[in-house]
Amino acid sequence: MNNSTTTGWIDIAAADAVPAGDVIGVEVGALDIALFDVDGTIHATDNSCTHGDGRLCDGFLEGHEIECPLHQGKFDVRTGKATHAPVNKPVRSYPVKIENGRIWLALG
Template identity: 90%
Template structure:
């Protein structure tokens, strides 16, 4: 597994989501109760950018068709989304957010 440095550990406001593009990836980073989670930034149903969606607890709602995903696992939790979004392992080290890829 390769780890890439993706953002500063304070880049994601508490209870919010941001989009980050790095190493050819478009990633959504979520801060849920002080824990950072990462998924692909594109909804599997309508190709909406999840960073433009609405984060409630551990679920992100797509801004296009209101499908929802669990940001901890990527699992689709509300129709019309029915396919999971890819999630990534994350670690915080030396003030940086690291994402596991590959």
């Protein structure tokens, strides 16, 4: 991982690091980030469930929703919105862009 920044964006992974229709976890400094591939589009959120601290990268991705592996709460990976109980607080989502075969994340 290359943590160099270009105009507020951080290079976090190769674009092909996230398998189609799947999720991976990556560390960005002190942050734990989940990267999701939904229909060829990469999305990013914090990797920790807001309900029980389960790692979302260990959950089940179905369409645009990730299910927490601990209590089956769900989030929309595009926005971070909580979509299924017991979660009721959104998870932070991040802007993502793909450039030169790399995934770039905006933390601001």
